[in-house]
Amino acid sequence: MNRLGWRKAVNAIMSAVTALCAVTAVAPLLFVLGILAVKGASSINWSFLTQLPKPTGELGGGMANAIVGSGQLLLLAALFGVPLGVAGGIYLSEFGGWGVPFVVRYAADLLVSVPSIVIGIFAYAVVVVRMGHFSSLAGGFALAVMLLPIVVTNTEQFLRTVPVWLREGSLALGAGHWKTTISVVVPAAMQGILTGILLALARVAGETAPLLFTAFNNDYWARGFQQPVSSLPVRIYEYALSPYDDYHRQAWAAALLLLGLVLIVNVLSRLVLAKKMASRRIA
Amino acid sequence: MASSNTAVGVRLPSAPRGRWRWLGGTKGVDLIARLVTLLAALSVLVVTVWLVVDLWQKSSLPRHQFGFRFLVDRVWDPVFGHFGALPFVYGTLVTSAVAMVISIPLGVGAAIFLAELAPRGLSDTLTFFIELLAAVPSVVFGVVGVFVVVPWVRTSFGPLLKDVLGFTPLFQGPDYGVGFLTAGLVLSIMVLPFIVSISREVLLSVPVELREGALALGSTKWESTWKVVVPTARTGILGSIFLALARALGETMAVTMVIGNTPKIVASLFSPGYSIAAVIANEFTEATGDLYLQSLVELGLVLFGVTLVLHALARLLVSATAQKARGAV
Amino acid sequence: MIATDAARANVTENLNPERPQEAAAVPETGKTQAAVKIKARNVDFFYGAKQVLQGISADIRERKITALIGPSGCGKTTFLRTINRMYETVKHARAEGELLLDSDSIFDLALPNLRRRVGMVFQKPNPFPKSIFDNVAYGPRVHGLANGARLTELVEQSLRGAALWDEVKDSLQKSALSLSGGQQQRLSIARALAIDPEVLLLDEPCSALDPISTAKIEELLFTIENRCTLIIVTHNMAQAARVADYTGFFLMGKLVEFNDTKTIFTTPARKETEDYITGRFG
DSSP states (O other): OHHHHHHHHHHHHHHHHHHHHHHHHHHHHHHHHHHHHHHHGGGOSHHHHHSOBOOTTOOOBOOHHHHHHHHHHHHHHHHHHHHHHHHHHHIIIIIOOSHHHHHHHHHHHHHHHSOHHHHHHHHIIIIIHHHSSOOHHHHHHHHHHHHHHHHHHHHHHHHHTSOHHHHHHHHTTTOOHHHHIIIIIHHHHHHHHHHHHHHHHHHHHTOOGGGTTTTOOOSSOOOTTTSOOOOHHHHHHHHHTSSOHHHHHHHHHHHHHHHHHHHHHHHHHHHHHHHHHHHHHHO | OTTSSOTTSOOOOSSOOOTTGGGTTHHHHHHHHHHHHHHHHHHHHHHHHHHHHHHHHTTHHHHHHHGGGGGTOOOEETTTTEEOOHHHHHHHHHHHHHHHHHHHHHHHHHHHIIIIISOHHHHHHHHHHHHHHTTSOHHHHHHHIIIIIHHHIIIIIHHHHHHHHTTSGGGOSOOOSOSHHHHHHHHHHHHHHHHHHHHHHHHHTSOHHHHHHHHHTTOOHHHHIIIIIHHHTHHHHHHHHHHHHHHHHHOOHHHHHHSOOOOOOOSOTTSOOOOHHHHHHHHGGGOOSHHHHHHHHHHHHHHHHHHHHHHHHHHHHHHHHHHHHHHHO | OHHHHHHHHTHHHHTSSSOTTGGGGSOOTTSSOOOEEEEEEEEEEEETTEEEEEEEEEEEETTSEEEEEOSTTSSHHHHHHHHTTGGGGSTTEEEEEEEEETTEETTTSOHHHHHHHEEEEOSSOOOOSSBHHHHHHHHHHHTTOOOHHHHHHHHHHHHHHTTOHHHHTTOTTSBGGGSOHHHHHHHHHHHHHTTOOSEEEEESTTTTSOHHHHHHHHHHHHHHHTTSEEEEEOSOHHHHHHHOSEEEEEETTEEEEEEEHHHHHHSOSSHHHHHHHTTOOO
8 A cells, every 4th residue: 555655746747757857848849939029029120220330439229231131142042942952842742662771861861960160061062162252152052052952852842742542543544653742742742841941941041050151241232143241140150249239139039030931931821731741641 | 535525525636746746755855854954963972072071181180190199189270280189179078068067957847847747838839939938049148148148157156156166176267158068058958859859759759548547557657657658768868868969069149259269278267268160260260371271171070070970870860769769569 | 394294194104113215125145235335254253363353244335224233242343343454553453364445455455545434433523623615625724625615515515414403504614522412423424425436334423322313313224225325233133123234143253144134133044143143142
């Protein structure tokens, strides 16, 4: 009886301890969101969004060029990474036999695991050294290298969820392999593929390390793709480590802006995907 | 034949008029599509190989000059062209160790609660939030680290540790706020979602029959979890830990912002230090001379090699557990 | 239109175990038979080293309904998928023997041409994630058969042919996924009819449907029968008895017996057939 009481007590205590662990694991997100809102929200205003940075020591100024620069870098990354990634995913799911997909999947897995700072070194060696200067092109390349394996893997996975009988319906009408893929299989998986691309973009949008010595930074507007370009993450990094209070204030605001965008994309995409998975389970 | 008296009463031509007939029908299109998508798929392989080869070639100078000593030499002196990476290797290992000491019990505990004890709805909601934590950009953790965690460690947490554990060499000397301890703390939060989310999935993949078997023998819920479910999922949980470790070792921004950036090898966790990723981030654009730059590239290569091995191990362990769980049914 | 009404009037009659109008017209063995549309001689089929069909020989008559029955895994679906070479999607699957469509060897025909001549309707309704119109227009577009007004006309005729037109004529641009299960299956039939096949293969087309939808599909088969040769695989012996002119009984990869439906169901020649039909089978 005594022993049973002890066992029940252990059960209760360990349940409480693990529950506490779970609460502790959730707390940092809420804490980060809360403190960013408190410290940053008041500084997000019209001039923050539309003005260029002021020279060191002057108050005010904004991050307009960093916001646009981040957009420019993401656009470049998507331009390289998305078509290659989607086409590669189509190959792995629809055309691949055994050998090539196995090797490519392994390489994609490897590339995803490369620390982002190493991707930065690679992009520096490949683009910056060749061009002779930092540029948004180099930054876009670095982000594209990170984007590519994620998009390939995502696309393949979503294409694989398309049921065989849908493919057979098209093949039975005499449509070829490619016709079936492009007009039946890909549209059926389109929502998932697009959501996956959005999630991947949200992930690389927050990357700082690969941009430090590729896109570098710029206090002014970057014209074209040949010049160094400012981006939100790099700007946050620089301002946070500067000794000026006004820069700190802006770093908080920019961090809130960046996190807000990333989280919104994440929440919406995950909700869409969860709904899709749930509806598939019923069907 | 086909053009006469059709099934639906419309006269149809009997020969296909495909736009691609000059290619010999669909076969040609399929072949081209297969080749084009194959090239796209191979681009992943090309980039990966290119990256490895490029890093290898562009770090040949220090490899020839220092050899294996590069990793165990403690002097990093750009002025005299002497490059030893030990302080960075040490900093990387210590911060990651601190992170793992905190995040392993916390993460595995949370995963056990979410997979075994919590009702499904609550579990899904909490997991959703924990996985969102993984989406937070590392520079954002850096900002919170610099402005919140550093002062907190300096004024509250550090002194507390010194009072309680000050007799050990780990918690001695002055505490500046920045250093191994703070970097480890921030890292532990960053890698937590990887441990929780993968361990939870591994635990959930353990067949219900095993749990029911233990419960039917009169085990309490905790006993069935701790003595039956967790041991079954052990290798998978280990895999999630390796994955988290790989993340911690390669993490750059947040660490760079709070570690203090001083190449030191001392026992005290209060001391500022340096990590491999941080030194690359800080010195790469300022590196003058080929040897300096290539030493930094070699550091990148080291980082890459270590995370690569850990990542591969993690994948192996997780998939092995998944297979074991499937086989057990 | 006419077809639909006529078919609708037949609902109750078709539920009778015997064919309503044509029961008497089924020719006695050997007499006034229709031309042979598909001729199989010693067809063997293998998945890797495993043989799943052994020496199948049969004459499938033109513009008649042939039912293939037998227990699960007996090879009836495999035989069906041999006729339009659908098995080629599976690795290491191969068929041998002689299989003729009219006088052309099925194994030698170009795949798009074969599948244009031999349509297929699957067990599970499989509408593409497109509009109703685009589903039906898919085949004609693939084969470059029609466009513009002719395509519109073709789509309408096909939907009428599948007795679906009246239900969807106002919502052709709606997603095909919004249709009910029975409607989706008739859409699959319309889609197959739109490329004007000479043969239509149906792989348990009613197994996922309720009785009312099943009755509609069965009526439909009689109207399509006038235009193309139908081969239907079914688990449901009553269905075979209701709709088929000819029936083949498969068992363990062999075609045990093949004859007109009446003979199979009343005076089967083989003991196995009788056992299966009377429910005595394992």
